[in-house]
Amino acid sequence: MTARGAAWLFVAPALLVVGVFFFVPVLAGFALSLTDFDLYALADLGNLRLVGLRNYARLLTTPLFWQALGNTLYFVVAGVPLSIAVSLGTALLLHSRLVRFRAFFRTALFTPVVTTLVAVAVIWRYLFDTRYGWLNYALGALGAPPVDWLGDPRWAMPAIIVFAVWKSFGYNMIILLAGLQSIPAELYEAARIDGASACRQFRHITLPMLTPVGVMVSILTIAGYFQLFAEPYVMTQGGPLQSTVSVLYFMYEEGFKWWNLGAASAVAVMLFILIFALTVVQLCLVRWQSAA
Amino acid sequence: MVVNGLLLGAAVVSLFPLLWMASVSLMGPGEASTFPPPLMPRDASLGNYRELFAHGGMAGYVANSVMLTAAVTLVSLTINVAAGYAFAKLEFTARDRIFKLLLGALVIPAQVAMVPLFLLLKQLGLVNTYGGVIVPAAASIFGIFLVRQYALSIPNDLLEAARIDGASEFRIFRSVIVPTLKPIIVTLAVFTVLGTWNDFMWPLIVLSDQELYTLPVALASLSREHVQDPELMMAGAVLTTLPVLFVFLILQRHYIDGLTAGSVKE
Numbered sequence: 001m002t003a004r005g006a007a008w009l010f011v012a013p014a015l016l017v018v019g020v021f022f023f024v025p026v027l028a029g030f031a032l033s034l035t036d037f038d039l040y041a042l043a044d045l046g047n048l049r050l051v052g053l054r055n056y057a058r059l060l061t062t063p064l065f066w067q068a069l070g071n072t073l074y075f076v077v078a079g080v081p082l083s084i085a086v087s088l089g090t091a092l093l094l095h096s097r098l099v100r101f102r103a104f105f106r107t108a109l110f111t112p113v114v115t116t117l118v119a120v121a122v123i124w125r126y127l128f129d130t131r132y133g134w135l136n137y138a139l140g141a142l143g144a145p146p147v148d149w150l151g152d153p154r155w156a157m158p159a160i161i162v163f164a165v166w167k168s169f170g171y172n173m174i175i176l177l178a179g180l181q182s183i184p185a186e187l188y189e190a191a192r193i194d195g196a197s198a199c200r201q202f203r204h205i206t207l208p209m210l211t212p213v214g215v216m217v218s219i220l221t222i223a224g225y226f227q228l229f230a231e232p233y234v235m236t237q238g239g240p241l242q243s244t245v246s247v248l249y250f251m252y253e254e255g256f257k258w259w260n261l262g263a264a265s266a267v268a269v270m271l272f273i274l275i276f277a278l279t280v281v282q283l284c285l286v287r288w289q290s291a292a
Numbered sequence: 293m294v295v296n297g298l299l300l301g302a303a304v305v306s307l308f309p310l311l312w313m314a315s316v317s318l319m320g321p322g323e324a325s326t327f328p329p330p331l332m333p334r335d336a337s338l339g340n341y342r343e344l345f346a347h348g349g350m351a352g353y354v355a356n357s358v359m360l361t362a363a364v365t366l367v368s369l370t371i372n373v374a375a376g377y378a379f380a381k382l383e384f385t386a387r388d389r390i391f392k393l394l395l396g397a398l399v400i401p402a403q404v405a406m407v408p409l410f411l412l413l414k415q416l417g418l419v420n421t422y423g424g425v426i427v428p429a430a431a432s433i434f435g436i437f438l439v440r441q442y443a444l445s446i447p448n449d450l451l452e453a454a455r456i457d458g459a460s461e462f463r464i465f466r467s468v469i470v471p472t473l474k475p476i477i478v479t480l481a482v483f484t485v486l487g488t489w490n491d492f493m494w495p496l497i498v499l500s501d502q503e504l505y506t507l508p509v510a511l512a513s514l515s516r517e518h519v520q521d522p523e524l525m526m527a528g529a530v531l532t533t534l535p536v537l538f539v540f541l542i543l544q545r546h547y548i549d550g551l552t553a554g555s556v557k558e
Contacts, residue, residue, distance in 0.1 A: 004382075004383060006462070007378050007382035007383060008384055010382065010461075011378045013430075014371050014372060014431040014436055015375070015390070017428070018397075018433060021430075022428075024412070025406075026397075026400055026405045029408045032407060032411075037411075094299070096295045098296065099296065100296055105303055108303040109302055110548070111306060111310065114486055114537065114540040115490075115533045115537065116507070116529075116536060117490060117492060118492050118509075118512050119508070119511060120309065120310075120529070122511060122526075122529050123312070125515070126324070126525075126526075132329050134308075137327075137329050166306070174551050178552040223399070229493055230493065230512075234512050234515060248403055255410075256410075261407050261410075264407050268403060271401070271403070271404070272400065
């Protein structure tokens with residue numbers, strides 16, 4: 001057999017799987033979003049009709065869809081900066097020359113990342129318990145009144161954000177730590193000789209040198225936070241008063257509870273466009289910044 | 293010492309929920325629902341675990357998770373390693389254009405494909421079977437990418453020498469390439485094991501019979517029924533998450549190397 005023939009045999013299984021089970025569904029999703037695919041069409045494809053953009057029009061007049069979008073944006077806008085701030089803070093601490101037991105701390109802080117999301121969401125549901133939960137107990141020790149974390153529409157999303165930050169900050173911490181370690185020590189050496197304070201060194205060396213990694217971290221984290229699903233599914237079931245219904249939770253219920261698969265595809269397409277647009281905007285901002 | 297104090301605080305916050313889970317899983321019914329919330333069981337017992345295996349169907353869920361994780365890992369490693377190597381070191385038509393297309397597709401969230409994928413698998417008769425979980429996961433763009441980046445560093449002379457000796461392409465792959473790629477294969481294996489074991493949304497959608505549930509899907513469903521039994525649910529959470537914690541602790545160097553390899557060193 002020729003080398004070229006062998007090459008095709010090596011890639012063919014991967015291309016077949018990715019093509020048939022990823023690319024085809026992604027494209028089919030756009031097509032499906034233009035149909036009224038529902039329980040009747042599931043039983044008999046003869047009931048399927050093209051409806052153009054009607055699914056989109058209907059979604060844009062559905063209050064729950066707007067609420068899901070608003071909840072998800074709340075989660076992203078509050079959760080991503082908080083999560084990256086915690087990641088950066090802990091990465092700086094781990095990078096400090098004063099740290100003892102660095103390997104232990106790194107592993108300990110990273111551990112929540114590899115736990116099973118559903119399992120730790122179950123744990124946190126009890127930690128958030130109004131009467132017997134540790135969070136209220138700890139806050140009570142500081143003199144704060146008990147909060148009905150998962151039962152109060154004002155507090156349910158903040159609770160989910162706290163949980164999500166706990167679960168995910170270690171991932172970006174590791175990446176930012178690697179970024180910090182790749183900054184040449186001579187830069188700091190030179191700054192110290194010039195008499196720059198630690199604060200100035202951070203602003204003029206650390207932050208600019210960390211920007212490329214930071215941009216990547218923020219793009220990936222935003223895309224990840226838009227995919228909020230299991231947290232509300234396990235901890236609140238979208239409640240109370242639908243204050244934790246996310247876009248994906250809405251898509252799941254629309255598609256796999258009510259079997260409005262056409263409408264669910266439209267939700268997926270809109271989520272994709274949103275994530276894609278935000279990624280492009282961030283990349284443009286970076287290009288514009290570095291050109292300036 | 294401020295640095296060490298802050299880190300200690302962060303480590304306590306990171307580990308407390310997990311240690312608390314382990315402790316409550318050993319408590320008797322109702323024991324955790326007292327004030328002030330207890331830290332240690334009065335009388336540690338494995339009763340909750342026994343209950344889960346005797347009446348919760350836990351043995352079946354553990355078996356499903358182990359089986360599916362093993363199957364997905366074996367199949368996808370084989371397929372991704374072969375493809376990643378070919379994209380790095382073998383010549384074929386439109387190789388670079390296909391690779392660019394795959395890279396571009398990395399930005400598409402998997403959830404976008406879920407509804408049509410469900411309908412496709414239904415046509416193939418794979419909904420509500422293990423195949424419905426295994427087949428779509430049999431190759432991943434991320435896995436191919438990770439292997440390719442590593443395989444680029446294999447010297448071409450090594451391949452040429454083997455070819456001059458008359459070795460077939462498959463022999464070269466088996467006895468030269470796979471041993472060279474071993475570090476990245478271990479890393480990818482850890483990623484795949486953790487990712488498959490922890491996956492929730494897709495198994496929730498594609499598996500509808502309770503007998504086929506994986507641990508996360510089963511735990512989510514049990515926790516809806518047993519809201520008032522924290523002790524029982526913590527035992528379920530321990531069974532669900534302890535295996536992956538072990539895998540991570542044993543192989544963490546490979547996992548963390550993989551995280552940083554793809555990101556910082558371009």
